[in-house]
Amino acid sequence: xxxxxxxxxxxxxxxxxxxxxxxxxxxxxxxxxxxxxxxxxxxxxxxxxxxxxxxxxxxxxxxxxxxxxxxxxxxxxxxxxxxxxxxxxxxxxxxxxxxxxxxxxxxxxxxxxxxxxxxxxxxxxxxxxxxxxxxxxxxxxxxxxxxxxxxxxxxxxxxxxxxxxxxxxxxxxxxxxxxxxxxxxxxxxxxxxxxxxxxxxxxxxxxx
Numbered sequence: 390x391x392x393x394x395x396x397x398x399x400x401x402x403x404x405x406x407x408x409x410x411x412x413x414x415x416x417x418x419x420x421x422x423x424x425x426x427x428x429x430x431x432x433x434x435x436x437x438x439x440x441x442x443x444x445x446x447x448x449x450x451x452x453x454x455x456x457x458x459x460x461x462x463x464x465x466x467x468x469x470x471x472x473x474x475x476x477x478x479x480x481x482x483x484x485x486x487x488x489x490x491x492x493x494x495x496x497x498x499x500x501x502x503x504x505x506x507x508x509x510x511x512x513x514x515x516x517x518x519x520x521x522x523x524x525x526x527x528x529x530x531x532x533x534x535x536x537x538x539x540x541x542x543x544x545x546x547x548x549x550x551x552x553x554x555x556x557x558x559x560x561x562x563x564x565x566x567x568x569x570x571x572x573x574x575x576x577x578x579x580x581x582x583x584x585x586x587x588x589x590x591x592x593x594x595x596x597x
Contacts, residue, residue, distance in 0.1 A: 462563035475585030489514045490587035498575040512561035523551035
């Protein structure tokens with residue numbers, strides 16, 4: 390894992406060292422243990438009803454899907470165990486905007502450190518192509534303006550030098566700024582990796 394931590398040190402300079410604040414190394418070691426077994430659907434009694442349900446499920450899967458939240462990186466917005474609904478239509482008509490919460494396939498950088506290429510993460514978009522982004526004194530600054538963020542768990546305990554987003558990429562971060570493996574560690578996210586936009590969420594207890 391030394392190579393992975395070297396990559397992180399090359400991109401950010403937190404006080405106390407990378408391992409003290411950025412849990413990417415924990416992610417690499419344990420992400421595959423976090424995927425739960427989802428409850429099975431019980432087919433209706435009639436064969437016709439089952440076929441209709443199957444058609445509806447296939448149709449809805451093309452428009453939206455439910456994803457399990459496995460970590461606390463998006464707390465307090467989303468917490469471990471929540472189910473989040475990802476819709477797949479919006480980005481057919483527009484590009485991601487600042488503030489959007491997106492689901493995406495992991496970038497190549499993470500795949501090179503052992504994360505499955507089919508794994509899907511969720512983070513918030515905080516800068517878009519052409520934007521300048523930096524973190525100073527715990528504040529996120531985009532294009533010279535401090536973002537007023539009501540959704541973060543706490544202020545960032547690190548600094549990040551200003552960088553300009555290349556075309557075709559966005560900068561994503563978890564709302565739990567000090568406990569998230571995100572663009573601060575592995576760089577801008579290709580927009581092509583985004584598979585959906587967060588709509589709403591619910592807890593498992595909602596069905597009990």
